[in-house]
Amino acid sequence: MDRQPLIDKLNEGLRHEWTGVAQYSQAGFVVAGLWREVYSKLFFDNAKESFGHAKLVGEKIVAMGGVPTIERKSVKQTDDLMEMLQNARAFEAEAVGIYQAALDMAEQAHDRPLVIFLENILLEEQEGVEEFEKILRQQKGAAEMSGSASKAS
Numbered sequence: 001m002d003r004q005p006l007i008d009k010l011n012e013g014l015r016h017e018w019t020g021v022a023q024y025s026q027a028g029f030v031v032a033g034l035w036r037e038v039y040s041k042l043f044f045d046n047a048k049e050s051f052g053h054a055k056l057v058g059e060k061i062v063a064m065g066g067v068p069t070i071e072r073k074s075v076k077q078t079d080d081l082m083e084m085l086q087n088a089r090a091f092e093a094e095a096v097g098i099y100q101a102a103l104d105m106a107e108q109a110h111d112r113p114l115v116i117f118l119e120n121i122l123l124e125e126q127e128g129v130e131e132f133e134k135i136l137r138q139q140k141g142a143a144e145m146s147g148s149a150s151k152a153s
């Protein structure tokens with residue numbers, strides 16, 4: 001069976017992870033203000049997760065006879081915390097899509113070990129989506145609360 005389509009899909013994942021390393025690190029560097037203490041660490045934790053996935057996927061590509069990409073996609077840069085968080089949610093959702101597609105291909109190839117490998121990464125990406133959704137939900141709630149508080153006073 002031709003493994004090249006799967007290798008190409010894994011390289012799409014790797015390209016996405018390299019983007020995450022740069023994008024999350026940039027956010028961690030520039031985030032400023034009262035919430036810097038919280039979000040700088042969160043963004044760097046996510047940069048580390050992206051690097052961890054990049055390492056796993058790069059090793060797998062070589063094991064399958066491919067060449068791991070050194071390319072990345074364009075990085076979304078902003079100094080606005082809400083935009084950083086929205087970019088992060090979008091980034092994680094895109095990762096879910098890529099690994100889901102790779103997983104479908106691995107299932108069609110009846111490659112059980114690769115299915116399990118991808119399921120573990122996919123699960124972490126989905127947790128990323130859910131985590132950023134919760135953060136953004138809470139932000140919206142806080143804004144509504146402060147809005148109603150100012151009306152009451």
Ligand SMILES: [Fe+2]
Binds near residue numbers: 017020050125
């Ligand atoms: Fe990832």
